[in-house]
Amino acid sequence: MKQRIFTVTCCISVLTLALAATASAQSTDSGNVKTTGNSVYVIASGAVVPAAGASLTRNNNGVFATISSSGLTPGHVITFWWVIYNNPEFCAATSCAPPDLNNPAVNGALQYGGGTIADPGGRVNFSGYLAVGDNTGFYLNPMFPNMPNPSPGIVSAKKAQIHLALRSHGFPNVDPAIFQQQLTSFPGGCSVAAPPCATLQAAPFFP
Numbered sequence: 001m002k003q004r005i006f007t008v009t010c011c012i013s014v015l016t017l018a019l020a021a022t023a024s025a026q027s028t029d030s031g032n033v034k035t036t037g038n039s040v041y042v043i044a045s046g047a048v049v050p051a052a053g054a055s056l057t058r059n060n061n062g063v064f065a066t067i068s069s070s071g072l073t074p075g076h077v078i079t080f081w082w083v084i085y086n087n088p089e090f091c092a093a094t095s096c097a098p099p100d101l102n103n104p105a106v107n108g109a110l111q112y113g114g115g116t117i118a119d120p121g122g123r124v125n126f127s128g129y130l131a132v133g134d135n136t137g138f139y140l141n142p143m144f145p146n147m148p149n150p151s152p153g154i155v156s157a158k159k160a161q162i163h164l165a166l167r168s169h170g171f172p173n174v175d176p177a178i179f180q181q182q183l184t185s186f187p188g189g190c191s192v193a194a195p196p197c198a199t200l201q202a203a204p205f206f207p
Helices: 012-019 098-102 176-185
Strands: 034-038 055-061 062-069 075-085 108-117 123-131 159-167 200-206
Touching: 034 200, 055 159, 055 200, 062 159, 075 098, 075 123, 075 176, 098 108, 108 123, 108 176, 123 159
Parallel strands: none
Antiparallel strands: 034 055, 055 062, 062 123, 075 108, 075 159, 159 200
């Protein structure tokens, strides 16, 4: 079966943002670029994923992210999601969690970042840019009916808590239409996936 891989393409402005990045801390009100790195964690256990890492670069116009991870099932369809908590001070804990998306005060968003298939070593790599106010690919999770609709996207790139999440949709379905859904949507293929779909790993970034 021919596998079509959906990845995020970065425009020239994104490359400029990345090249200008510096790891030194900046004021959240500054127009300067701020880059931070973090480990990738197994959501179920909190364990650090070996041979994995993520970074987030912010300026006032948007964010550029990379995530490279391992420990996934080879051949599984994996999607990348931006989990955005615009007002993290209203989350139940310092590190926001998915149930906080159901709190309207948090003004959260869940947005698609890309899809691919885990390689024979169980690895995936994603990168992408998300501009302030861009709510392309947002998903209103029915588990959280109080999520803002339409999604706000990122309101302030310097003040939002942003988690980079990786979700498994099982092996590619033989039906090309379902396979495309697996690659491009949060519930894609989940009604027939074995094992069930699950958001497995994440890298959190704090303001």
